[in-house]
Amino acid sequence: MARVLINVPATAKRGSVIQIKTLISHVMEPGFRPGPDGKIIPRDIITLMTCKYNGEEVFRADMFPAVAANPFVTFHTIATESGKLEFAWTGDNGFTETASANITVE
């Protein structure tokens, strides 16, 4: 299980731009590096991250082997209404992780 840290403002003004920060623990093994035995370590990366705001997708990112370990992704969206932000990550070897955060819009 991967560790996840989500930083979403608990409250925001309607129509304001909010910053969302996400951090997830993952090795992001690029698949090009030889291990101690000389054999290539197989690729093991997160390939997709999405964020849904009350069911509507507001952010999506494809990831590739050049992304560093423990990807730290920040993005902005507009606070439209109170509700839930749902995050999902999927990757190699059947990797999946989800997290969510609530926001109150005034």
Place this chain on the structure above:
Amino acid sequence: MTAARRIFHILHAASLPACAAAICILSLAAAPLRAGDIPLNQRQSGYDTMGRDTRAMQDDDTANPATLWLLDGEALWSKKEGAAGKACADCHTDAATSMKGVAARYPAFNTKQNKPLDIEGRINNCRTEHQQAQPLPFENKDLLALTAYVARQSRGMAIAPPPENMQPVVDQGRAIFEKRQGQLNLSCAQCHDDNWGRKLAGSAIPQGHPNGYPLYRLEWQSVGSLQRRLRNCLIGMRAEGYALGSPEYVALEAFLMWRARGMKMESPAVRP
């Protein structure tokens, strides 16, 4: 290098045997500041010289990737281990109170084992003695997580000067710090005492204080221990590193903590 520091350096090199004898006598009382040592009021953390973005990462716990290790460490703290079926929390209860200030005064002398132990060594000592579990190998993720969790409880506290019984260890550490070694024939002191603030290729040379360990190094893409950092420097000097967990590293750690006494703990920090 300023003119004054250069002169100090020449004096230092010229009268090394005499100087060493004088230090041996003086160090019985308290290790004094020597020519070439960084004056206490000029010391700076690696934090002070790193870039704005890296500082922002360290300042915000939700942006600092070492927090992921802290979460693991917190879970491990109350996980029962070994034949004794005890967790750290069973003896030490709440880490926020029991571990406060511990990392700021380690490495410390363990009278039972009659040798100095750093935090990693102390955790493994607890594992074998009280939990009756296998010691964790160095740089193991669980050991780093526990060490980071323990060190986190001392964040913001001043590094405590080591007690009297650590003086021989501190002196041994200083001797290693000032010894030229490796194919490049360099000592730690030549960079971190004499040339801090200047550049080595494109990188700033820091003073080399241990106040943020274990820390997340962007180059490692992971949390690493102070011993890993020391081995890293030795490899850069093309010297043969000591085995992780060896007394030489513990002595170096003890000297570096003495050298950084009074500075604020930042563990777990972020460094480039």
